[in-house]
Amino acid sequence: MSRALIVGDETDAHVVAVLNEIDRAGGEPPLLVDAPRLASLPYSLANGELSVGSETVRTDQGGRGWLRRYAPTMWGAGSVAGTLESVRKRAYLTLVGSISRAGDRNWLTSLGAMLTAEDRLHQLEAVSRCGFRTPRTVVAGDGEHVRQILGDRFIVKPLANGFYHADDGPRAVFTTSLTVDDLDRTDFSDAPFVAQEQIEIVEHLRVVTVNGEAWAAALSAEGRPMDWRQQDEAHTAWQPTAAPDVCAAALKVAAEMDVGYTSQDWVRDNSSVPVFLDLNPGGQWLFLPREVGGAATEAIASYLLGRDG
Numbered sequence: 001m002s003r004a005l006i007v008g009d010e011t012d013a014h015v016v017a018v019l020n021e022i023d024r025a026g027g028e029p030p031l032l033v034d035a036p037r038l039a040s041l042p043y044s045l046a047n048g049e050l051s052v053g054s055e056t057v058r059t060d061q062g063g064r065g066w067l068r069r070y071a072p073t074m075w076g077a078g079s080v081a082g083t084l085e086s087v088r089k090r091a092y093l094t095l096v097g098s099i100s101r102a103g104d105r106n107w108l109t110s111l112g113a114m115l116t117a118e119d120r121l122h123q124l125e126a127v128s129r130c131g132f133r134t135p136r137t138v139v140a141g142d143g144e145h146v147r148q149i150l151g152d153r154f155i156v157k158p159l160a161n162g163f164y165h166a167d168d169g170p171r172a173v174f175t176t177s178l179t180v181d182d183l184d185r186t187d188f189s190d191a192p193f194v195a196q197e198q199i200e201i202v203e204h205l206r207v208v209t210v211n212g213e214a215w216a217a218a219l220s221a222e223g224r225p226m227d228w229r230q231q232d233e234a235h236t237a238w239q240p241t242a243a244p245d246v247c248a249a250a251l252k253v254a255a256e257m258d259v260g261y262t263s264q265d266w267v268r269d270n271s272s273v274p275v276f277l278d279l280n281p282g283g284q285w286l287f288l289p290r291e292v293g294g295a296a297t298e299a300i301a302s303y304l305l306g307r308d309g
Contacts, residue, residue: 135199
């Protein structure tokens with residue numbers, strides 16, 4: 001079997017954690033590639049072989065792969081569309097995509113499945129097909145139309161990536177609660193947003209799945225903002241939990257969408273019935289308790305080493 005391949009940033013803590021686990025297990029280090037790395041080192045893709053710097057890997061002899069990220073999140077931020085710099089960076093990203101499709105490598109999540117899984121509306125359809133509860137949802141360019149479907153109180157969140165580069169640095173667009181009183185001050189036609197019924201959340205659940213295994217962590221919603229990411233303390237307040245119903249549901253959703261790795265957000269309301277909110281095929285896990293984050297790291301390393309049973 002060919003040497004493993006990781007598409008990801010060598011400074012990404014998640015990539016580093018998996019590489020360290022592979023080293024601890026005595027495995028051969030994978031070849032690491034992403035757009036900035038290709039832009040800074042000699043490279044070649046030809047005749048079933050990929051070379052980056054002094055390292056090589058066969059693309060036509062099977063092997064395993066993990067597609068973490070094409071490039072660091074803000075790589076290319078500030079580049080003006082249509083300039084030579086933007087064209088150059090887009091070309092490197094395109095090459096990473098070609099590498100991710102080359103040969104007969106087995107990816108934890110394939111490029112095609114990852115791109116499809118990033119579609120929020122497609123996620124909701126897939127979860128509904130699996131028979132699980134999702135919030136009532138609408139995407140519309142008119143706030144009054146949203147109110148007619150969802151009522152006088154609802155939440156809005158980005159349809160696409162919610163991170164952007166402002167003059168003072170990176171920013172995130174968080175999930176926000178709106179009422180009918182906010183409609184006159186909100187331009188729904190500015191960009192497509194997802195509007196959903198507002199769930200009275202009692203507990204947040206983050207489920208990580210890797211190749212048919214799942215682990216969950218819970219976070220009490222008491223005293224938290226609607227989007228817990230806005231509260232620094234919340235990032236370290238998660239606790240491991242068994243949650244067999246949610247883990248089973250998350251695995252079924254991952255299988256339905258053909259993604260080997262997922263980071264999924266579910267919640268419970270007073271009915272205790274789990275409600276699906278979001279799936280990230282390349283999301284973070286290291287902020288979660290060791291019982292979850294460590295298990296996910298080990299599972300990805302085991303997959304790349306071909307030791308996943």
